Amino acid sequence: MHIQNIGALEFSNFANRHPLSNFYQTVNYAMLMAETGYDYDLIGLVNDDNEILAASLILLKPIGIKSFYGYAPRGFLIDYDNPVLLKVFTEELKNYYSEKNVIFIKVNPNIIIGNINNDNFEITYNENKNIVDILTLNGYKHLANNLYFEAQLPRFNAIINLPLCKPNEFSKNTKNKIKKGLRKGLTFEKVTKDEINIFYNLMKNKKDNSEYYYQDYYTVFEKDDAIDLFLVSINYEDFLQNSQYVYNEEANRNTILNNKLADKGYEKVINAKMHSDKVMLSYKNDIMEATKGITDNKKEYIAGALVIRHNNMASIIFSAYDKKYKRFAPNYFLHYNLIKYYQNDMKYLDLNGIVGNFESVDNPYYGLNRFKLGFNPHLYEYIGEFDLIINQKSYENLLYNGVLSKTFDKKDILKDND
Numbered sequence: 001m002h003i004q005n006i007g008a009l010e011f012s013n014f015a016n017r018h019p020l021s022n023f024y025q026t027v028n029y030a031m032l033m034a035e036t037g038y039d040y041d042l043i044g045l046v047n048d049d050n051e052i053l054a055a056s057l058i059l060l061k062p063i064g065i066k067s068f069y070g071y072a073p074r075g076f077l078i079d080y081d082n083p084v085l086l087k088v089f090t091e092e093l094k095n096y097y098s099e100k101n102v103i104f105i106k107v108n109p110n111i112i113i114g115n116i117n118n119d120n121f122e123i124t125y126n127e128n129k130n131i132v133d134i135l136t137l138n139g140y141k142h143l144a145n146n147l148y149f150e151a152q153l154p155r156f157n158a159i160i161n162l163p164l165c166k167p168n169e170f171s172k173n174t175k176n177k178i179k180k181g182l183r184k185g186l187t188f189e190k191v192t193k194d195e196i197n198i199f200y201n202l203m204k205n206k207k208d209n210s211e212y213y214y215q216d217y218y219t220v221f222e223k224d225d226a227i228d229l230f231l232v233s234i235n236y237e238d239f240l241q242n243s244q245y246v247y248n249e250e251a252n253r254n255t256i257l258n259n260k261l262a263d264k265g266y267e268k269v270i271n272a273k274m275h276s277d278k279v280m281l282s283y284k285n286d287i288m289e290a291t292k293g294i295t296d297n298k299k300e301y302i303a304g305a306l307v308i309r310h311n312n313m314a315s316i317i318f319s320a321y322d323k324k325y326k327r328f329a330p331n332y333f334l335h336y337n338l339i340k341y342y343q344n345d346m347k348y349l350d351l352n353g354i355v356g357n358f359e360s361v362d363n364p365y366y367g368l369n370r371f372k373l374g375f376n377p378h379l380y381e382y383i384g385e386f387d388l389i390i391n392q393k394s395y396e397n398l399l400y401n402g403v404l405s406k407t408f409d410k411k412d413i414l415k416d417n418d
Contacts, residue, residue: 001046001047001048001053001088001092002046003044003089003092003093003095003096004046005041005042005043006042006044006046006052007042008027010042010044010052011027011055012026012027014077015055016311018077020074020078020109020110020111021310022074023221023308023315024057024110024153025057025110026310027042027057028220028223028226029073030042030057030059032220032221035220036213036216038061038071039059039060039061040058040059041057041058041060042055042056042058043096045078045088045092053078054076054078054079054085056072056077056078057072057073058071058072059072060100060102063398063407064397067102067394068101068102068103069102069103069106070097070102071105071107072106072107072108074108074153075110075111076089080109080111080134080135081131081134086135090138094388094390097390098390102390102391103390103391103398104387104390105388105390106388106408107386107387107388108382108383108384108385108386109386111128111131111383112128112382112383113128113129113132113381113383114381115379116379118376121379123381128383129383131383132383132384139388139389140386140388141386141387141388141389142384142385143384143387145356146384148355148356148364148365149365151385152385153353153385154382155384156353156356156379157350157351157352157353158350158378158379159348160339160348160349160375160376160378162343163347165339165375167336167339169376170374171375173374174374177329177333178329178332178333180332181329181330184234184239184286184328184329185234185236185237185238185239185240185242186233186234186302186330187233187234187235187238188230188232188337188341189230190228190341191229191230191231193215193218196211196218196229197211198304199229199231199304199318200214202301202302202321203320205320207318214318217306218306221308226309226310227306227308228307228309229304229306230305230306230307230337230341231304232301232303232304232321233300233301233302234293234299234302236290236294236298237294239286239289239290240290243283243286243287243290244287246283247284247287250279250283251280253276254273254277254280257269257272261273302321302322302324302330303320303330303331303333303334304320304321305319305335307338309346312346312347313346313348313350314338314342314346314348315350316335316338316349316350316351317352319331321334331371336375351372351375351377354368354372354379355369357369
């Protein structure tokens, strides 16, 4: 058995059938990363009959002086429970890349090791946790378990089982926010690459990526019809009609409370009347805002998402909303409609990363967790990140000189996603 480069078609045929198949381990993703400064190999472990036993996309980038590091996003496509196969693959991998001056290969396998209880956040681990020991015995350095988003990919994910998803099981806050989006006249639509610039304008305050980055994402995955772009806008006619309706309903309620107040003046009635006055003022402001929107004849895009489909899973890769319209609850409306859109065609919707600090309100991602957990997803812990060290001395030098921490330091803080 030996490692060799394999063709794109060979790789795709093997990768798409593999139990650990994921969109990171695709030719499309390789082409995307090539646009961002990586070289890449599509490698396979083949036997004497030229049968592929394991494979991986390996991204390559310079680090240090005349050296490189490799990255296998979401891990190798291999049976990690087969220690003999893993040992041979690892040895051949080290031999193959030592000749290419690769110091280490970073790996974060697509392996779930734990299910997280949505109520008490206790983690029930499965037999996959033993793979940590198998990898360690084969020379993989298990990096610190990241609580937040320090690693290349999240260690914790929220995934919705679409056929079993029931909106009545969403949190009370989530259901109320969805209703608010409907009342505010929000509209959900699938759009084309021509609207990437609109999506970029939503994303630019959240990520430093250029507009071309999202265009490349779309172009690469569009070749296999594997990407969707969605936008949420305000329909001011619906907004006005809905606002007038709820205003009139509240006005009738306010009149009844006013009559009760004149008759009895109970403290409970007084409080209800004060609340009703406040609600009416809010609805009146909505009517004025909607009327102005109609008069100005404008279309306001306030949220969007870029989604990749791979096998039976749709994954939300990027999503953003205009914080000026946070009171419209556009992010809740967006994700609710994504669930509805994919519910009949896909099995899973990956809401993407959450963090392992579930209960502390001091957690900078508390709002992000609260938002995603409101849709009652399944919560999973992945196995984490490893470095397969190929050149120990060079690796230690990179570690000592701070090159590793500088190269892989992630500073993204995704606040205000609730």
